[in-house]
Amino acid sequence: MTRVIIHGSSGRMGKVLREKIGGLDNMKIVAGIDAVIDDSADFPQFSSPADCSVEADVVIDFSNHAAVPALVDYCCERKIPAVICTTALTEDCIARINEAARQTAFFRSANMSLGINALAKALKSITPVLEDRFNVEIIEKHHNKKKDSPSGTAVMLADAVNSACRVKKDYVYGRHGKDDEVKLSDLGIHAVRGGTIPGEHTIIFAGPDEVIELTHTALSRDIFAEGAIAAADFLAGKANGLYSMDDII
Numbered sequence: 001m002t003r004v005i006i007h008g009s010s011g012r013m014g015k016v017l018r019e020k021i022g023g024l025d026n027m028k029i030v031a032g033i034d035a036v037i038d039d040s041a042d043f044p045q046f047s048s049p050a051d052c053s054v055e056a057d058v059v060i061d062f063s064n065h066a067a068v069p070a071l072v073d074y075c076c077e078r079k080i081p082a083v084i085c086t087t088a089l090t091e092d093c094i095a096r097i098n099e100a101a102r103q104t105a106f107f108r109s110a111n112m113s114l115g116i117n118a119l120a121k122a123l124k125s126i127t128p129v130l131e132d133r134f135n136v137e138i139i140e141k142h143h144n145k146k147k148d149s150p151s152g153t154a155v156m157l158a159d160a161v162n163s164a165c166r167v168k169k170d171y172v173y174g175r176h177g178k179d180d181e182v183k184l185s186d187l188g189i190h191a192v193r194g195g196t197i198p199g200e201h202t203i204i205f206a207g208p209d210e211v212i213e214l215t216h217t218a219l220s221r222d223i224f225a226e227g228a229i230a231a232a233d234f235l236a237g238k239a240n241g242l243y244s245m246d247d248i249i
């Protein structure tokens with residue numbers, strides 16, 4: 001039985017995770033950590049990692065970027081592996097996770113869905129064929145409660161394109177106020193917000209007289225929760241190190 005602490009247990013993703021893990025025989029939620037205490041939860045809750053001394057095999061984190069550094073310290077001190085799904089992490093925080101992975105196992109992905117990770121692989125494969133003649137633009141759409149923009153997934157997909165480019169691209173976030181021509185070395189990233197859209201990402205390769213558009217649509221949050229559960233299952237008991245979706249797909 002894998003004992004899980006959910007960090008961000010009262011949030012949208014925390015609630016989906018609770019429902020999914022509740023239906024599993026091999027996984028159990030032993031505690032939740034969240035600034036907001038949810039009266040409907042059937043596990044002990046704590047408002048910060050420092051207050052939680054419950055024994056666990058793995059932490060799953062869907063919280064807020066500001067809450068992640070303290071969680072990373074906590075997991076290092078207690079040697080508990082952690083699946084970090086929160087986005088908009090600062091460069092410092094990412095560096096801290098990379099360093100902390102020497103002391104316990106960490107798994108990090110800005111998108112836990114199988115489809116997005118398969119799309120990232122496809123982008124790495126087609127980019128070298130197109131990069132000399134096609135502009136690349138990414139449009140992402142999310143619900144109106146999303147706090148960060150652009151999405152971590154948009155940046156992850158841009159990084160997948162860039163990692164396969166011979167000449168590295170500069171990310172251009174929106175074009176308001178710009179009056180230059182678009183350069184081949186630009187990679188435009190544009191965020192749309194509204195309603196309850198769980199997440200949509202379109203990568204446009206626009207060349208002379210032809211356009212390729214690749215779109216991934218998340219139809220619910222279940223895909224992220226299922227990916228996080230698969231990652232937690234993979235990570236519990238693993239040797240120290242940094243793991244990603246590449247290790248499980």
Ligand SMILES: NC(=O)c1ccc[n+]([C@@H]2O[C@H](COP(=O)([O-])OP(=O)(O)OC[C@H]3O[C@@H](n4cnc5c(N)ncnc54)[C@H](O)[C@@H]3O)[C@@H](O)[C@H]2O)c1
Nearest residue numbers: 008010011012013034035062063064067085087110111112
């Ligand atoms: N990697 C992925 O596949 C994936 C998928 C969906 C969402 N996300 C990311 O996960 C994060 C959470 O998403 P969400 O939609 O559940 O957000 P949410 O706002 O609904 O939930 C976040 C929860 O974290 C809690 N929280 C915030 N700051 C805290 C702190 N300092 N200490 C303790 N608890 C704190 C909030 O009270 C809230 O309950 C976001 O960064 C989002 O972008 C990642």
